[in-house]
Amino acid sequence: MSAPFIFVGTHRVKPGKREEFTTYFTELCAGIVEPNEPRLHSFFGYAAPGSDVVTVVQVHPDADSMATHMNLIMEHISESYAEYLEPESTVQIYGSLSDELAQTVAGASQGSSDEAVTIREPFAGFSRLPAV
Numbered sequence: 001m002s003a004p005f006i007f008v009g010t011h012r013v014k015p016g017k018r019e020e021f022t023t024y025f026t027e028l029c030a031g032i033v034e035p036n037e038p039r040l041h042s043f044f045g046y047a048a049p050g051s052d053v054v055t056v057v058q059v060h061p062d063a064d065s066m067a068t069h070m071n072l073i074m075e076h077i078s079e080s081y082a083e084y085l086e087p088e089s090t091v092q093i094y095g096s097l098s099d100e101l102a103q104t105v106a107g108a109s110q111g112s113s114d115e116a117v118t119i120r121e122p123f124a125g126f127s128r129l130p131a132v
Contacts, residue, residue, distance in 0.1 A: 003122035004041065004129060005060040005095035007105070012086040013052045021054070021084035022047075028076055036072055039065045041129055061131070063097040070104050077108045093119045 013021050025045045033043050042059040060066045081087060091105060097119070106117045 002062070002127070003095060003125060004127055005063050005066050005097070006093070007056070007058040007060070007066060008092040008094075009056045009089055010091075011054050011056070011089045013054055013084055014086055015052070017084045018047075018052055018054075021080070024080070024084060025054075025056075028073070032073065032076065033069070037065070037069055040069060059129070060095075061129070063095060063101055066095075066097065067101050067104075070101070070108065074108065089116060091117045093117070094122070096121050 022045075029043060029045075033040065037043075039061055040058065041061060042057070044057050045054055046057065047054045058066070058069065060069065093102075093105065097105075102117075102119060
């Protein structure tokens, strides 16, 4: 079965930095991620109005696409935590991945404990997303 690889990361923005983070993330999406990751199905940031909690949702065709993404944005992840995000994050992964990619994703979620990273592998279902 070929299931999409889904990443959901929830982060707390540093006090007073939400507007700056929103601008930074918008530029990251348009200038780095979208033009350099043609296989990535979807990449969005979500937040409730007035909240300092943001969630990033990514839908990849497979784990290789996620590995490409991580290689592309590692320096930007470090910058995000240094400038805009508190160190505590939670990460949910839906899909099959290698131990190496699991470690890379967990390591990128700075300050998160092992319990803050949840990995669930597919066992049944279907996708209507186009193959890339």
